[in-house]
Amino acid sequence: MKVLLTGGAGYIGSHTAVVLLEAGHDVVVLDNLANSSPESLVRVAELTGREAPLVVGDIADRKLVERTLRDHGIDAVIHFAGLKAVGESVAKPLDYYTNNTGGTLELLHAMDAAQVRTIVFSSSATVYGAPEQVPLIEKMELDATNPYGRTKEQIEDILTDVAAADDRWRVALLRYFNPVGAHPSGRIGEDPTGIPNNLMPFIAQVAVGRREKLVVFGDDYPTPDGTCIRDYIHVLDLAAGHLAALEFLADHQGRHSWNLGTGHGSSVYEVLHAFERAVGRPIPYEVGPRRPGDAPVSYADPSAALADLSWSASRGLDEMCADHWRWQQQNPHGYTG
DSSP states (O other), X not given: OEEEEETTTSHHHHHHHHHHHHTTOEEEEEEOOSSOOTHHHHHHHHHHSSOOOEEEOOTTOHHHHHHHHHHTTOOEEEEOXXXXXXXXXXXXXXXXXXXXXXXXXXXXXXXXXTTOOEEEEEEEGGGGOSXXXXXXXXXXXXXXXXXXXXXXXXXXXXXXXXXXXXXTOEEEEEEEOEEXXXXXXXXXXXXXXXXXXXXXXXXHHHHTTSSSOEEEEOSOSSSTTSSOEEOEEEHHHHHHHHHHHHHHHTTXXXXXXXXXXXXXXXXXXXXXXXXXXXXXXXXXXXXXXXXXXXXXXXXXXXXXXXXXXXXXOOOOHHHHHHHHHHHHHHOTTGGGO
């Protein structure tokens, strides 16, 4: 297939480009480069021996998207593009609703006009909100608790309605848990702008000397070591899930949703100590107050993805940390130096 990756120069998009290219698919990337670097795609080409052409532009530019779809003969879209910081979404909700929900509407109009009606959507476990029951399963009621999560929930609703109204649409909703790690070559990885919002890239920046210490947000939760537990998944396992979903849609119409996680959680301290093993020395940290809204435990039930897609995560926490550290060591300042 010829696949358009919106936001494909970013962390998850670039790793998915590698997996798709290695599987024999053709890839075109549409990215406004607001939170990504074109260097990632240069390195994707180095790793795979195949180009992923970059179109610099925004999903909200309907005419550009439609022209890109037609000019490149695109068969399917994997939709990564979007703002993604929970805290920022609380401070700037209009930006998130305009960019994520509004931009996706323009993308879908362009797809419909170009008669491209297969889409894999990058959703998030944040759509579940803060349920008391774990593991999280796809049939749970969605109840996002912040603007970022609500944009993901809104887009899921839109895509569900589109697929119900027109049986030519093929839709996969992939609810990510916590993507970490990097390509084992160390050539591509996570390069967040500003202060990292997530645990592992923050630990990595402390380990490489960019930040003084990690702050653990609370160690008095009702968990074995008192810190929050999350489901961490290697970014290449996540990318493989997109390939599996894309190939599933080739033979299945309608709307489908899957959790992409490992099915078990790791605490903040477990991640910290695994990263220390990868680095070979202690990493400085201190305990701070809890963050509002953090659930004590969150992890996936990924059994539906195994049943429908024959997909499951295969990489463990130590491998995630080793790969993430290799990327950070080789690229202490990300793609810029």
